[in-house]
Amino acid sequence: NIRDEVSACYEECTAPLREEIQIRRHVVSHIDEAIEKGWIRPYYQPVAWAGDLTLHGFEALARWQDPHYGMLLPDTFIKALEDSHQIDKLDQYMITCICREYRQRVDLDLPVFPISLNLSRLDFFLSDAFQVLEDNVSCYDVPRELIRIEITESLMIGDAGRMEEEISRFRDAGYQVWMDDFGSGYSSLHTLKSYTFDMIKLDKEFIRPFTDKGRRIVTSILAMNHVLAVPTLVEGVETWDQLAFLRKRGCELIQGYLLGAPMPYEKSLENFKRIQQRLHDGNT
């Protein structure tokens, strides 16, 4: 009958939403266990110079391998952890993993590169992100100039004075501070004017899809950043066409599936070298 049909349809339509809510609840109540049991670990995505495709470094991105739900991506847990005021637990753990893994590579004589890590604005209010980083960097003896802090532009609103202070603390100590997702927030230009960043990471939405309008905006932003003398990284680069376009306009760094997806460190480095070789051969 019609009632059963409507009810079946309702069930089917709301199933993804219900699962999303379930995962949110799960994440919020299992963050301590996830950290304790090592379900969370950093994956690393390569960042390269646009001009010659030499490796610049990696961005560390959190991955949560859940025994029940399988591999969870940040979109399913970052917001839930921010809303439940627990994001600092994840970020502190990521900082420790990144520094510890750095030390292991040095001890094994493996090559090391700069690493960028994502901080949430809340990290500065829930606990002392700067001190946590300082403690880990000292403990594992990581050179500060190898660490970049990424702060999402959309999180810069409010408490301007406090954020300025925090950014200065990192920069004065020798860390680079990068503005993430530039152009996605409410006050991009205002943020650029108020704070000093070592790199602007242009949000991937401007080149995805790769439309004429998007290209014009990217061209303008690259020109503006050159005038401001701030280098630009464009994220979400997936095609050779996009790379050629960005090169012509003097974009400094690129990141995206063209160079490799986020993976465990060793795998990511190997994969990048293979892709780099292929892109190089294809280009000459």
Ligand code: C2E
């Ligand atoms: P983000 O910092 O802007 O990181 C870039 C995101 O774009 C990553 O998603 C990456 O996997 C994805 N991406 C990279 N290249 C491409 C590409 O060519 N095409 C497309 N379509 N996507 C690409 P991911 O890993 O899912 O992370 C999402 C966001 O979650 C990150 O955005 C970052 O804001 C946040 N996040 C990730 N890890 C952490 C963390 O440890 N702490 C905090 N606070 N936030 C994190």
Ligand code: MG
């Ligand atoms: Mg980032």
Ligand code: MG
């Ligand atoms: Mg980004």
Ligand code: MG
């Ligand atoms: Mg982004």
